[in-house]
Amino acid sequence: MTDTLLEIDRLSVDYETARGDLKALRDISFDIRKGEIVGIVGESGCGKSTLISSILRLTAPNTRFRQGEVRFKGQDLLQLPERKMRDLRGADISIVFQDPMQTHNPVLSIGQQMLDIQHRSKASKAEKRARAAQMLGAVGIPDPEARLDQFPHEFSGGMRQRIAIAMALMSEPDLLIADEPTTALDATLEVQIIERLQELQQEFNCAILFISHHLGVIAELCDRVVVMYAGAVVESGEVREIFHDPKHPYTRRLIDCDPGHIKERARVLPTIPGEVPDLANLPGGCIFRDRCDLATARCVEVPPLAKLKEGHHAACWLNHKEAAE
Amino acid sequence: MTLLDVKNLKTSYGPVNVLAGVSFAVEPGETYALVGESGSGKTTVIRAIAGLAPAQEGSVKFDGQEIRGASERTLRPLRKDIAMMFQDPVGSLSPRLTIRSLITEPYRIQGMKDRDLDAEAKRLLEMVNLPAHFADRYPYQLSGGQARRVGVARALALKPKLILADEPTAGLDVSVQGELLNLLNDLRERLGLAIVIITHNLNVVRHVADRMGIMYLGRLVEEGTTEAIFKDPRHPYTRCLLSANPEPDPDARLERIALKGEPPSLLKRPSGCEFRERCPFAQEICTQTPQWEVDNGHGLRCLAPLHQGRAA
Numbered sequence: 001m002t003d004t005l006l007e008i009d010r011l012s013v014d015y016e017t018a019r020g021d022l023k024a025l026r027d028i029s030f031d032i033r034k035g036e037i038v039g040i041v042g043e044s045g046c047g048k049s050t051l052i053s054s055i056l057r058l059t060a061p062n063t064r065f066r067q068g069e070v071r072f073k074g075q076d077l078l079q080l081p082e083r084k085m086r087d088l089r090g091a092d093i094s095i096v097f098q099d100p101m102q103t104h105n106p107v108l109s110i111g112q113q114m115l116d117i118q119h120r121s122k123a124s125k126a127e128k129r130a131r132a133a134q135m136l137g138a139v140g141i142p143d144p145e146a147r148l149d150q151f152p153h154e155f156s157g158g159m160r161q162r163i164a165i166a167m168a169l170m171s172e173p174d175l176l177i178a179d180e181p182t183t184a185l186d187a188t189l190e191v192q193i194i195e196r197l198q199e200l201q202q203e204f205n206c207a208i209l210f211i212s213h214h215l216g217v218i219a220e221l222c223d224r225v226v227v228m229y230a231g232a233v234v235e236s237g238e239v240r241e242i243f244h245d246p247k248h249p250y251t252r253r254l255i256d257c258d259p260g261h262i263k264e265r266a267r268v269l270p271t272i273p274g275e276v277p278d279l280a281n282l283p284g285g286c287i288f289r290d291r292c293d294l295a296t297a298r299c300v301e302v303p304p305l306a307k308l309k310e311g312h313h314a315a316c317w318l319n320h321k322e323a324a325e
Numbered sequence: 326m327t328l329l330d331v332k333n334l335k336t337s338y339g340p341v342n343v344l345a346g347v348s349f350a351v352e353p354g355e356t357y358a359l360v361g362e363s364g365s366g367k368t369t370v371i372r373a374i375a376g377l378a379p380a381q382e383g384s385v386k387f388d389g390q391e392i393r394g395a396s397e398r399t400l401r402p403l404r405k406d407i408a409m410m411f412q413d414p415v416g417s418l419s420p421r422l423t424i425r426s427l428i429t430e431p432y433r434i435q436g437m438k439d440r441d442l443d444a445e446a447k448r449l450l451e452m453v454n455l456p457a458h459f460a461d462r463y464p465y466q467l468s469g470g471q472a473r474r475v476g477v478a479r480a481l482a483l484k485p486k487l488i489l490a491d492e493p494t495a496g497l498d499v500s501v502q503g504e505l506l507n508l509l510n511d512l513r514e515r516l517g518l519a520i521v522i523i524t525h526n527l528n529v530v531r532h533v534a535d536r537m538g539i540m541y542l543g544r545l546v547e548e549g550t551t552e553a554i555f556k557d558p559r560h561p562y563t564r565c566l567l568s569a570n571p572e573p574d575p576d577a578r579l580e581r582i583a584l585k586g587e588p589p590s591l592l593k594r595p596s597g598c599e600f601r602e603r604c605p606f607a608q609e610i611c612t613q614t615p616q617w618e619v620d621n622g623h624g625l626r627c628l629a630p631l632h633q634g635r636a637a
Contacts, residue, residue, distance in 0.1 A: 043498035216571030257499040259528040269503035
């Protein structure tokens with residue numbers, strides 16, 4: 001496939017700890033096509049952050065890549081020299097972080113920060129400044145020229161996150177990674193950010209890897225969804241497939257838990273009892289087995305992430321005919 | 326008898342009027358939600374009730390007793406009856422104390438020396454569905470959801486009549502969020518607690534609150550039963566908030582009402598209706614200042630209210 005931008009291929013990542021190797025990512029595979037919005041959904045501890053830092057190779061010193069490749073435009077990023085990797089970060093792949101309050105340098109004006117990140121460009125200072133103002137305008141900051149001279153604390157949280165998006169898009173990257181960019185914001189601002197991302201994605205035609213635990217946002221924004229649980233991909237597919245016909249019990253339960261789904265007042269809301277297993281001491285078999293209400297004897301084996309149909313994969317024995325009897 | 330009666334509560338920090346007159350009442354056993362964007366003053370309201378933020382004007386009556394501006398000496402015994410759950414679950418627990426010390430600290434502060442603290446710790450942990458051996462753990466050994474539960478346990482220690490909960494589910498995963506809300510619902514039924522809950526998650530409000538108040542720029546703009554507000558929001562701001570709630574369904578046809586811009590600065594309050602500049606339904610009459618009017622238990626501050634989501 002020529003239109004594939006990023007391929008994560010059987011990626012396994014451990015953290016070396018005093019308690020032994022913590023198996024943070026196990027056999028992760030999915031891809032992102034050019035100009036596509038892919039959502040990663042999963043709860044705390046599912047490995048979302050390790051995945052992002054692995055793609056950007058901004059990992060903690062105790063990280064060990066055990067297996068697999070991260071291919072960006074066909075090139076394995078894990079094998080790339082650090083120099084090449086630095087050229088790539090911020091230029092071809094950029095990122096918007098979760099907390100807009102801590103993304104910017106508090107002692108430099110927004111304009112200065114937006115000039116600084118254009119250090120690769122040969123343009124004159126005036127041109128860079130004009131470009132910065134243009135980008136601020138593109139994310140809907142009123143009176144951008146004047147606001148370049150202001151400092152981060154003079155902007156609201158929603159504006160700071162939009163500035164972070166403007167900065168991430170300034171280099172016209174092929175891939176924008178958005179790590180829970182709306183979690184710290186109010187619902188009204190969350191909607192503004194999502195709509196803005198959709199517009200910008202059309203305009204710049206970049207692919208977006210959107211990480212969130214908010215199912216409503218994923219449903220609204222993404223073309224495809226990857227569902228992660230405890231360091232593994234349990235299901236992936238087109239957004240409609242995942243939300244209307246989930247094929248992994250974890251996905252189904254996660255959707256059931258979202259109170260946005262339940263229109264009548266519920267006395268008792270659905271939950272997923274139990275806890276995420278200890279990744280330094282894996283229980284063996286299907287990773288969701290202990291919390292699954294449909295587990296069978298077969299589940300002591302790890303189910304493969306099997307293709308159920310074009311554009312829908314799930315790792316559950318229930319989808320295998322021979323397990324049904 | 327009304328448990329908590331807040332009348333025309335005003336707080337300013339220098340020239341900034343954070344609360345411009347907030348009034349609401351909570352009955353025993355009732356859950357009341359305060360909803361609004363960041364900066365609307367929700368947190369200041371409950372901090373002012375608990376005596377943790379100043380309030381220069383107005384009245385806060387708890388069980389009939391005026392507590393606004395009360396001295397620390399008057400407030401201390403009352404804090405047995407009014408418990409607070411703070412927003413940041415881990416940050417609100419001292420990292421150097423064990424869970425046992427943290428959840429039994431209220432007894433020590435209230436000078437209840439005759440208590441068997443080990444037994445109390447066990448009882449409280451059980452109440453919030455945490456295993457007894459958690460008493461020996463430290464906050465860093467807890468997940469976000471577990472830390473919340475410890476916060477609930479600590480709030481329950483002195484058998485309060487009222488809990489003030491500031492964003493109790495913020496940052497929690499959906500599966501854990503459900504557990505916490507179920508816990509609060511259950512405790513309310515068993516112990517007859519009244520709860521004031523602050524949240525900007527409307528999906529949460531629907532399942533826990535009996536009544537709700539919507540705040541904008543330090544004032545209530547609408548108040549009513551949760552059911553009535555979800556079914557027929559009258560204030561355009563409420564309507565905007567409700568429509569800004571992303572649905573976990575890719576085919577949901579949202580009739581989204583875009584809210585223009587961001588909340589104005591509290592230093593430059595707009596004239597007339599303070600929501601008018603952002604209001605998609607604003608009319609000429611909105612240059613006048615709307616008054617708070619109550620019709621059949623439904624309070625509203627709007628001169629051009631909506632009916633079934635449409636301008637009249």
